[in-house]
Amino acid sequence: MRIAFIGLGHMGGPMARNLLRAGHALHVFDLGAEAMHSLVAEGAQAAASPADAARNAEFVITMLPAPRHVEAVLCGSGGPGGDGTGVLASVPRGVPIVDCSTIDPATVQRLAQLAAAQGNPLADAPVSGGTGGAAAGTLTFMVGGSAEVFAQVQPVLQGMGQHIVHCGPVGTGQVAKICNNLLLAISMIGVAEAMSLGVALGIDPQVLAGIVNTSSGRCWSADTYNPYPGVMPNAPASRGYSGGFGVDLMRKDLGLANDAARQVHQPLPLGAQALQLYELWSRQGHGQLDFSSIIQLLQGQRPA
Amino acid sequence: MRIAFIGLGHMGGPMARNLLRAGHALHVFDLGAEAMHSLVAEGAQAAASPADAARNAEFVITMLPAPRHVEAVLCGSGGPGGDGTGVLASVPRGVPIVDCSTIDPATVQRLAQLAAAQGNPLADAPVSGGTGGAAAGTLTFMVGGSAEVFAQVQPVLQGMGQHIVHCGPVGTGQVAKICNNLLLAISMIGVAEAMSLGVALGIDPQVLAGIVNTSSGRCWSADTYNPYPGVMPNAPASRGYSGGFGVDLMRKDLGLANDAARQVHQPLPLGAQALQLYELWSRQGHGQLDFSSIIQLLQGQRPA
Numbered sequence: 206m207r208i209a210f211i212g213l214g215h216m217g218g219p220m221a222r223n224l225l226r227a228g229h230a231l232h233v234f235d236l237g238a239e240a241m242h243s244l245v246a247e248g249a250q251a252a253a254s255p256a257d258a259a260r261n262a263e264f265v266i267t268m269l270p271a272p273r274h275v276e277a278v279l280c281g282s283g284g285p286g287g288d289g290t291g292v293l294a295s296v297p298r299g300v301p302i303v304d305c306s307t308i309d310p311a312t313v314q315r316l317a318q319l320a321a322a323q324g325n326p327l328a329d330a331p332v333s334g335g336t337g338g339a340a341a342g343t344l345t346f347m348v349g350g351s352a353e354v355f356a357q358v359q360p361v362l363q364g365m366g367q368h369i370v371h372c373g374p375v376g377t378g379q380v381a382k383i384c385n386n387l388l389l390a391i392s393m394i395g396v397a398e399a400m401s402l403g404v405a406l407g408i409d410p411q412v413l414a415g416i417v418n419t420s421s422g423r424c425w426s427a428d429t430y431n432p433y434p435g436v437m438p439n440a441p442a443s444r445g446y447s448g449g450f451g452v453d454l455m456r457k458d459l460g461l462a463n464d465a466a467r468q469v470h471q472p473l474p475l476g477a478q479a480l481q482l483y484e485l486w487s488r489q490g491h492g493q494l495d496f497s498s499i500i501q502l503l504q505g506q507r508p509a
Numbered sequence: 510m511r512i513a514f515i516g517l518g519h520m521g522g523p524m525a526r527n528l529l530r531a532g533h534a535l536h537v538f539d540l541g542a543e544a545m546h547s548l549v550a551e552g553a554q555a556a557a558s559p560a561d562a563a564r565n566a567e568f569v570i571t572m573l574p575a576p577r578h579v580e581a582v583l584c585g586s587g588g589p590g591g592d593g594t595g596v597l598a599s600v601p602r603g604v605p606i607v608d609c610s611t612i613d614p615a616t617v618q619r620l621a622q623l624a625a626a627q628g629n630p631l632a633d634a635p636v637s638g639g640t641g642g643a644a645a646g647t648l649t650f651m652v653g654g655s656a657e658v659f660a661q662v663q664p665v666l667q668g669m670g671q672h673i674v675h676c677g678p679v680g681t682g683q684v685a686k687i688c689n690n691l692l693l694a695i696s697m698i699g700v701a702e703a704m705s706l707g708v709a710l711g712i713d714p715q716v717l718a719g720i721v722n723t724s725s726g727r728c729w730s731a732d733t734y735n736p737y738p739g740v741m742p743n744a745p746a747s748r749g750y751s752g753g754f755g756v757d758l759m760r761k762d763l764g765l766a767n768d769a770a771r772q773v774h775q776p777l778p779l780g781a782q783a784l785q786l787y788e789l790w791s792r793q794g795h796g797q798l799d800f801s802s803i804i805q806l807l808q809g810q811r812p813a
Contacts, residue, residue, distance in 0.1 A: 333724060345724070373713055373716060377716075380706075380717075381707070384704075384706055384707040384710075385724045388702070388726035389724075391699035392726065392728055395696055398692070398778075401775055402773070402775045403684050406614055406688075406773060408685060412677060413684075417692060421689065421730075421733075421734070422693045422696065423729045424730075425724075426725075426728075430725070474698070475702060479779070503778075
């Protein structure tokens with residue numbers, strides 16, 4: 206299949222590579238020349254713009270940092286109608302567009318309307334699994350779109366991921382992702398508070414984790430990704446909080462959740478506080494650490 | 510074994526009943542005459558005071574609402590030395606005392622010192638599993654005390670529970686319980702925020718729960734006790750939030766966690782906020798509902 210792939214960063218690069226390996230013909234575009242060259246060396250064709258990449262495509266995938274980038278890649282720049290450099294200016298009628306970026310549901314829905322008006326179905330398909338999952342082809346895709354477009358995009362996404370989940374109409378992929386990460390952000394701080402308090406009161410961290418993990422406090426942040434150093438040998442906490450899912454990425458997803466909540470008048474008393482705590486921790490210079498390092502903010506020093 | 514059992518409420522009553530069934534001889538005391546009569550009808554002997562119950566005991570168990578009750582039952586009333594009505598005034602040297610109440614670790618440790626000074630080992634052994642677990646004899650006991658006292662008390666506790674966990678020195682049973690419930694209280698609000706936001710943004714609650722439960726938001730509050738009505742047929746959310754673990758009980762445990770945290774200078778930014786949210790919800794008249802009803806505070810009305 207002729208696929209236009211736009212956005213070749215830490216996630217998009219390895220995802221595109223897996224599509225090449227699966228035998229697809231890729232037209233790629235990225236603002237970074239180096240990212241482009243690396244894919245071209247492996248058999249992709251370089252495009253001069255998103256419009257150029259999409260011109261003869263049978264399928265379009267975008268993987269970009271933020272709403273403004275997705276909007277520019279689809280619509281071009283220069284306001285309504287655009288300057289002809291966007292995907293929508295050239296993509297053949299009927300070709301599906303899949304945006305794998307994590308952005309706000311409202312932007313996705315607006316872009317889907319623009320695409321539908323010219324006969325292109327659009328699905329949102331944000332991912333979980335990180336750069337490791339992108340390289341290994343084991344990502345989870347949370348797909349928002351009609352049943353028809355889901356059936357169309359599923360086989361292509363299977364070339365890059367393990368679990369392809371249909372969440373409902375367009376935008377609900379983003380909803381699933383930001384709601385999961387909202388809960389994750391809160392749970393991680395909850396585990397950090399419980400572990401810090403317990404150790405300060407004299408219980409052994411391994412014993413406390415063992416009790417929580419078989420009780421009603423059980424959660425992924427405690428039993429798979431425990432933030433207390435040494436409790437889980439393979440968690441980022443046991444290697445100085447390197448690797449993993451960065452504080453600044455969690456900050457971005459919490460920002461999306463809080464913004465979306467305001468639009469539907471949904472109070473998030475813990476979600477709002479969680480965002481402020483990750484903001485504090487990032488502002489203190491720790492934005493690149495794994496998000497479980499938030500326990501260090503609560504402890505005031507690296508745990509011994 | 511001759512066991513003194515003091516405190517025959519919603520938890521203590523069924524626990525004492527299970528000890529009778531296991532063949533122990535019980536001397537019981539409670540301020541409520543009805544609770545006493547019910548146990549006496551099943552073969553227990555009524556005592557006139559905690560001291561009277563403990564006089565010939567080989568083992569003492571207390572199950573009481575709050576620190577001041579535990580203190581009065583052990584020390585009697587009337588200040589230092591007491592008035593002779595407390596357990597410590599009469600209990601034979603060497604007899605172990607097990608307090609199953611949920612109270613603060615500092616009070617437990619202070620009472621353990623008083624007991625040790627007259628030759629009685631004291632262990633804290635707060636429970637989880639609720640009134641259902643108390644009746645069925647399937648409670649979990651989180652035991653704080655020396656290895657020697659743990660070996661002594663374990664066989665007796667097995668008559669009332671399924672899991673008897675040694676948490677460390679005296680007080681650490683309470684630490685494990687309040688840390689677990691701190692995390693539980695936070696997780697539940699996190700799930701309530703994520704489910705409320707997702708549904709407000711248009712995703713089906715079952716689909717969202719399915720995604721969260723196989724992703725990094727996975728937790729007991731979402732996959733076993735989901736607060737959104739209809740997602741789990743057997744959760745309190747699907748029966749009007751009746752039964753289960755009451756808002757006022759969660760309020761009590763969060764109060765213990767926040768108090769203990771202040772004593773060791775441990776910030777609990779989400780735990781403090783969680784306490785305030787359950788306080789609000791209780792003040793609005795919902796203290797007797799299951800604690801997962803907190804989702805209704807966030808939604809402003811019962812979800813349709």
